[in-house]
Amino acid sequence: MRIQIQARQPFSLSSVLRSHGWIQLAPFRSDESYERMFYVDQLSSGRVIEMAVESDADGVVANVPELSEAEQDEVKQRLAWMLDLDLDLTAFYALARAEPKLAHIVDKCGGRVLRCPTFFEDVVKTILTTNTLWGATKRMNSNLVKLYGELLADDPEKSAFPTAHELAMIPVEEMQAQARLGYRTPYVSELSKRAASGELDLEAIKSSDLPTLELRKQLLNIKGVGPYAAANLLMILGRYDYIPVDSWGLKLVSHEWYGGEPVTAKQVEQAFEQWGKWKGLAFWYWDWEDEA
DNA sequence: GGTAGACCTGGACGC
DNA sequence: GCGTCCAGGTCTACC
Numbered sequence: 001m002r003i004q005i006q007a008r009q010p011f012s013l014s015s016v017l018r019s020h021g022w023i024q025l026a027p028f029r030s031d032e033s034y035e036r037m038f039y040v041d042q043l044s045s046g047r048v049i050e051m052a053v054e055s056d057a058d059g060v061v062a063n064v065p066e067l068s069e070a071e072q073d074e075v076k077q078r079l080a081w082m083l084d085l086d087l088d089l090t091a092f093y094a095l096a097r098a099e100p101k102l103a104h105i106v107d108k109c110g111g112r113v114l115r116c117p118t119f120f121e122d123v124v125k126t127i128l129t130t131n132t133l134w135g136a137t138k139r140m141n142s143n144l145v146k147l148y149g150e151l152l153a154d155d156p157e158k159s160a161f162p163t164a165h166e167l168a169m170i171p172v173e174e175m176q177a178q179a180r181l182g183y184r185t186p187y188v189s190e191l192s193k194r195a196a197s198g199e200l201d202l203e204a205i206k207s208s209d210l211p212t213l214e215l216r217k218q219l220l221n222i223k224g225v226g227p228y229a230a231a232n233l234l235m236i237l238g239r240y241d242y243i244p245v246d247s248w249g250l251k252l253v254s255h256e257w258y259g260g261e262p263v264t265a266k267q268v269e270q271a272f273e274q275w276g277k278w279k280g281l282a283f284w285y286w287d288w289e290d291e292a
Numbered sequence: 293g294g295t296a297g298a299c300c301t302g303g304a305c306g307c
Numbered sequence: 308g309c310g311t312c313c314a315g316g317t318c319t320a321c322c
Contacts, residue, residue, distance in 0.1 A: 127317095129315095129316090130315075130316045130317065131299085131300085131301095131314085131315040131316035131317065132300085132301070132302090132314085132315055132316085133301090133302075133303080133314070133315065135302080135303090136300095136301065136302065136303095136315090139301095139302090140301095180300090180301075181300090181301095182299075182300035182301055183298090183299045183300050183301090183317090183318095184299095184300080184317095185300095187317090223317090223318085224316095224317070224318090225317085226316060226317045226318080227316085227317090228316060228317085229316075229317085246315080246316075247314080247315065247316085
């Protein structure tokens with residue numbers, strides 16, 4: 001069956017899918033042109049489905065198996081969150097149009113950041129990006145999905161991302177031996193246990209009205225989440241006040257404004273200070289002079 | 293607040 | 308094939 005969901009215009013599905021690396025991490029995938037998104041999802045009923053999402057005139061259409069009305073509503077809510085369909089970027093676009101390095105984002109209807117349906121999945125994936133190469137991040141994530149995610153009934157080769165409850169059941173030693181997350185294993189295990197027990201309500205953070213500074217403090221209290229990971233997660237939450245500065249970002253800023261001399265994370269923040277609450281987006285979409 | 297060393301993995305490299 | 312080095316953020320201890 002087909003489920004139609006409206007998006008605030010302008011909207012481009014391929015721009016969301018290209019916004020960062022999440023589309024390459026299971027259970028996400030896309031076609032080569034980034035025109036269609038596929039995602040294996042475990043609904044709250046426990047049922048596992050695969051969605052195939054594509055654009056239509058008003059927003060997106062999700063192709064899914066026959067679902068109950070409640071399940072259809074859940075799919076709508078999840079996709080609206082994952083693709084940030086209600087986001088209003090009018091103010092940012094007005095500023096971006098006046099900056100040659102950012103004007104391209106307006107033409108591409110960019111600015112939305114792809115999210116996972118649960119914030120738990122976003123946090124785990126972000127921890128897996130830290131202190132490692134992208135190839136290793138993909139491998140670790142794939143291991144978690146294949147080893148511990150609920151299988152898709154129609155295609156047992158595919159699985160959903162494991163829930164906090166499912167990961168909380170796995171002994172740390174077993175997870176380390178099987179999933180090969182390295183020193184990140186205890187971080188993912190502890191996070192899963194805290195989320196599963198209700199001690200840490202990650203879903204509530206999605207709708208929190210706390211100031212960004214307070215929210216950042218909450219995120220930094222999660223073991224394995226440091227300044228880079230917290231800024232990355234704030235971006236996913238639609239808070240662009242901080243810049244996720246990794247080693248690549250330092251190189252880009254160094255080559256853009258400092259003649260290749262080493263720079264600090266503070267200097268990166270200062271370079272984008274004028275963008276205020278849009279700082280993170282300006283950094284993320286900047287048309288860099290030299291790809292370092 | 294800043295700094296140094298440890299953490300873990302896989303790829304690159306030299307032998 | 309084996310050993311060594313290195314890149315990649317965060318944590319902890321220390322100043």
